[in-house]
Amino acid sequence: ELYREVWLRLNTVLPRCLWIMTINALLDINNGNSRNVTITQENVLVDPLQVLRCDIRVFRCGPILKIILRILEASLAASRSQLSRHLLDKPLLEKSGQLTSDAEREELKNALVAAQESAALQILLEACLETEEDQSKPELMWSLREVRSVICSFLHQIFISEPSLAKLVHFQGYPRELLQVTVQGIPSMHICLDFIPELLSQASLEKQIFAVDLVSHLSIQYALPKAMSIARLCVNT
Incomplete structure (x- = not known):
């Protein structure tokens, strides 16, 4: 914690x-x-994503992880700005090749940004998984709880500012054993209720199972008419 305070001053x-x-x-x-x-x-x-190439022990140390997340957030914003600047500095002069309009370039830029950011969130979610080493060392279990809290707070801020990113991450899916962690730890998870019907309609059985599992946790966490309605939809699907 002292290291973090000194770092923040620097x-x-x-x-x-x-x-x-x-x-x-x-x-x-x-x-x-x-x-x-x-x-x-x-x-x-x-x-x-180079920011997350850090030693695995960082993901079991809350204060250091907070620093990494601060750097990650700034790096993602800088990369986003760099890509936007690139489009402005290098306008499409000739309509040749695969790109025929500035709208297509903007769409590709947005897709790249979404891919980068969702990949970062997936890495962070993976860091929340309990390992055999965590189970064998009680002190690591306490560290895991702290790390999960830190990551969930970070994801909450991201989901609030970019709801579309929350949708993308859940359409990509992540280990179902983390659903209890995310639903209980991320206050903004209720926004998932808006796109679960679409997730249920996916052809992939794995995604449908993920959606049903997600609804089961959301229904317990948020006793809302909308949650009950979505749960009924899952039962009838």
């Missing part, structure tokens, strides 16, 4: 430089290649 002085130094310091040391790799600011702008 962040007011030289933020971008500090972010890169932090990312490089927390690289996965178990990966032999990481010792020869130095992540630069340009790398992060192109691929913000």
